[in-house]
Amino acid sequence: MQSDLLLKLWETTGLANFDGPGQIFMIAIGGLLIYLAIAKQFEPLLLIPIGFGAILSNIPVADMSGPEGILGYFYSVGVTTGVFPLLIFLGVGALTDFGALIANPKTLILGAAAQFGIFFTLLGALAMNAVPGVEFSLADAAAIGIIGGADGPTAIFLASRLSPDLLGAIAVAAYSYMALVPIIQPPIMRALTTAKERSVVMEELREVSTTERIFFPFTVLLLVVILLPTASPLVGMLMFGNLLRESGVVKRLSDTAQNELINIVTILLGLAVGSRLHADEFLNTETIGILLIGLVAFAVGTGTGVLMGKAMHRLSGGQVNPLIGAAGVSAVPMAARVVNKVGLESNPNNYLLMHAMGPNVAGVIGSAVAAGFLLSMLG
Amino acid sequence: MQSDLLLKLWETTGLANFDGPGQIFMIAIGGLLIYLAIAKQFEPLLLIPIGFGAILSNIPVADMSGPEGILGYFYSVGVTTGVFPLLIFLGVGALTDFGALIANPKTLILGAAAQFGIFFTLLGALAMNAVPGVEFSLADAAAIGIIGGADGPTAIFLASRLSPDLLGAIAVAAYSYMALVPIIQPPIMRALTTAKERSVVMEELREVSTTERIFFPFTVLLLVVILLPTASPLVGMLMFGNLLRESGVVKRLSDTAQNELINIVTILLGLAVGSRLHADEFLNTETIGILLIGLVAFAVGTGTGVLMGKAMHRLSGGQVNPLIGAAGVSAVPMAARVVNKVGLESNPNNYLLMHAMGPNVAGVIGSAVAAGFLLSMLG
Amino acid sequence: MQSDLLLKLWETTGLANFDGPGQIFMIAIGGLLIYLAIAKQFEPLLLIPIGFGAILSNIPVADMSGPEGILGYFYSVGVTTGVFPLLIFLGVGALTDFGALIANPKTLILGAAAQFGIFFTLLGALAMNAVPGVEFSLADAAAIGIIGGADGPTAIFLASRLSPDLLGAIAVAAYSYMALVPIIQPPIMRALTTAKERSVVMEELREVSTTERIFFPFTVLLLVVILLPTASPLVGMLMFGNLLRESGVVKRLSDTAQNELINIVTILLGLAVGSRLHADEFLNTETIGILLIGLVAFAVGTGTGVLMGKAMHRLSGGQVNPLIGAAGVSAVPMAARVVNKVGLESNPNNYLLMHAMGPNVAGVIGSAVAAGFLLSMLG
């Protein structure tokens, strides 16, 4: 009897229940994400919860990401329903100052151009079907493509709708490459522009009135409603958050949306996404493909953004610095800071930060629109 | 094939999917509520989320208020269950200082008198059944009557139980007329009182001890438990919030109930209520009836409150200023401020604010009691 | 007809619906818990919500703890799933400084010894089966034993899994006795130690580096994963919270976990636990047994902790003050403060607080490990 008990005890240890090296490897992946988040400041707000969620969900016996586990509950309550990414978008809307975009709406075109990365990646994912062991449907490819949108909640929202099995890999790729923007973008930006183009000093942005700021969310939402209503959950929550911010009469709601609400949801969303980093779902050729092609997505988006910047540079008679096109990929505010830094290399007195914020936030709208389009075609 | 795609694309635009002018009209109603909230400061904390929820829920294709939409989730999780309005009541309890009521409990009678507005409105709603196209059941009429309680969460809670189909119209009427209190009440107050009555200066309220403040929630709850336990969810959560506030030993819980918790729930509740402002449910004769009769509700409640104030004025030998009866409708703290303002017109040194706070918070308890009664009879 | 209405009215009063003195008694118990929380500062953060929940759930007619009542919703969403106690553990992890334990890891052995209280209580509960009317299964006995862990969320988590019917009594016993630690522990500590032992001054703790603090949660989790993965939900969430705190790169998440998130969950968890204080489930011989034996649990845990302290005192050549063993029961930070106070009695310049924090937080880990063990054997 005593030996029965010891046997039962042994059978409940982790040692006796690891089912192969996959779980250990995934725990190591979780640790790596956390290492990158802490030591390299790779999007720590998301990658620490995602990494820890990955560790927890690969612990044998406990089944924390199963239907009765806490991570499983977070996933089904917040990700399957789409509620968590949409609440993050509410908070992002409340945190974002769209003033630069209102002052210079033409930068929307840069935000549009950079979305080419999404569709190029979609094609690349389809092309990967030539590799044995990879079988991406159109919906899978679209979910992978959205990595090129460089916007975490949009990627999680679309993947949860089109390709839940790939959600873990897609989210990890999206946040990792967003963190790598300072490394990925500068060489491409330098390669596609001349030193002269990079040193263009742009005209100071005009001031934006309160009325414009209040009208802004309605204008954006109106166009989306008329042309692409499938984008309205994402765009609608973003614009609702922004209206809380700009209306000036609900400061307490705006503060909560920007702080406690987004923080709580970030913790829960990160853990839920991490729970998809399961050995059996994650460790396969497809994940490697997603990671490779995600890198391409950012590079292509940066490139098309900069090329459109060059076009605007010419059409405007040299008033536009083409570098700001790179900020069109979103990755707010990292990409705008990269633009600023690369601009300073060519002209130490040229602060492009504000000018890059326009295409930067335009990129968020652009990715949400692309996501809505993909949902309407494939959802 | 390409033309198929374009067709599919066209079919997913909003333009191709608006099913009549109803949705556009409801989007305009949402915009109007937001306009009133921002430009006229009409209860912006609720009307901005409700208005935006109305816009979002009338966007074609996206079906955000459907069973799989984010607003639909908020509605089923928080309104169908009654959880959101009860958590708001928790926060209101933590925010409310009942000291004026403890110091002068007789003002409870003013809070009782003003509830006549609820039952008068109930009768009015039944009488409207004479109008073709209007068909209100007793439960519908009771839910409409609660508009006269001038208390948002109570109205939403009761309507979600007795008449979910009318919830949108009832919530909009309740919050809109609460915002109109400064316009609706003063003429009635002036018409029913003499200048001499209005200039009565009331004796300063005594101080209230900590012990009384701690005993208060238990006393109120005790009577409700004995006499009308159906009112105990509303009154219980209100008193729980107040105990967190007054106990002095759980400051961190009280602070959270007063701030982040009520803010988060307000955002979600507002969106959920807005999701009931659907063209097909809202645009009908019944809504117009509800809006008309809601206005009457406030007027009648104000009137009976002031008349009871006059009775107390006489019985007390002129010590009570009858104006404070108008605060009995609740609409905290707007109605108390209106009393103060009208009082100052007759006597520029007569600050009635504190004296009006007693009937004002008594009105909250009175409406919750009336709601409990209606639930017990019709629920 | 009118008399029918009056009858219906009478039938909905609380007076007509109290089903015996049990409900009134339980309401009084709720009041007593609140009295102790306010007047005696007995763990007010939990006992005020639990006490108020007990009152609300024993109100006749309203059925607030039923499947459609608000307390019933909180229970099924947060306690049945285990989500609320685990989120509390997340917050506790973010609030706890494990520095004293890292500096002196040997104090873990004191945290282990004090867990004897858990298993002794388990045996005691089984022995109580000799009393007529008491029928505890092994799982019940284990859930009762965890009271000796002196850790509220651990007790609630384990009881919700092993013995949901006893959850109310177990949670009340756990929090009440944690509040009584300053009364229960000192006599035992004095009885088991000599004045000379109690006046031992311990060597100042070394400083702990940031790197160690960041490695700490992974080290603890690693051992749990390898040896006792059933403990990983509790230990995992505790260590996740601690990583948010110590990583230094997600301050906003750490702040929210320490404040708003833990506060909101505390309110909801307290109400949910209170909803188990039902007359029919609570008023029986078993509850009295649980309350009696819970007291023993704390005493035994304190005793074995101090005895292990004496053993370490001898093995270390007198460097360890055996009093710090009493802090091994957890009850953070109350037990550590008791150690400090008793130490000052023997040597007015001997501040043991920091030295007691090591075993104190070790006790939290020890109880979570014991809970994981019981889950693996009986879950």
Added chain:
Amino acid sequence: MAEMLREGVELMLTGMTVVFSLLILLVFALKAMSNLALSIHGPVPSETRGPAPSVAGDGEEIVAAITAGVHAYRKGKR
């Protein structure tokens, strides 16, 4: 409809009776409560409360205080 109106009138009468009864009883109950409170603690002004008990009863705040104290202590020693 006449039937429903009659029921409505009944609801009004009983409802206002209930509301008035409960709130008038509450007037007396609150007066009794205030007298009870006075007899227990005397006319204690609100201000004597203060934040002290809050801190004492608040586990996490104590942890924070301890942590802060320890840091101060260590720094002093160095």
Added chain:
Amino acid sequence: MAEMLREGVELMLTGMTVVFSLLILLVFALKAMSNLALSIHGPVPSETRGPAPSVAGDGEEIVAAITAGVHAYRKGKR
């Protein structure tokens, strides 16, 4: 697979068309919006807003203000 690639190319073409159309229309819409805003309120700088309306529209803050005012009032009287 060729079929899927063809569908992918179609998605790319229509998708980029949609994204560009919507965002270019938005450029014009935002310009129209700014003109409308200007014609309504004139070139009002952001700073004129301030926190005032926030307070006025915020029920709970008013309650807090009243409470605070009352305390101040009482203390002054004593």
Added chain:
Amino acid sequence: MAEMLREGVELMLTGMTVVFSLLILLVFALKAMSNLALSIHGPVPSETRGPAPSVAGDGEEIVAAITAGVHAYRKGKR
């Protein structure tokens, strides 16, 4: 009942063994961890950390900082 008590005693013995084993192993693991940490970074005091990395890694705070910076910038220009 004797059977259950026997099972209870077994639970106690195995349980205390598990608790002690795990926590004693953790003593060694934590010592190894501290040595590892020392060998990687040297005896770094906690204070060197500071809030700097927090800000650097915190996307939203940066947005806020940018916004604030822009406002300051604009005001300076006017």
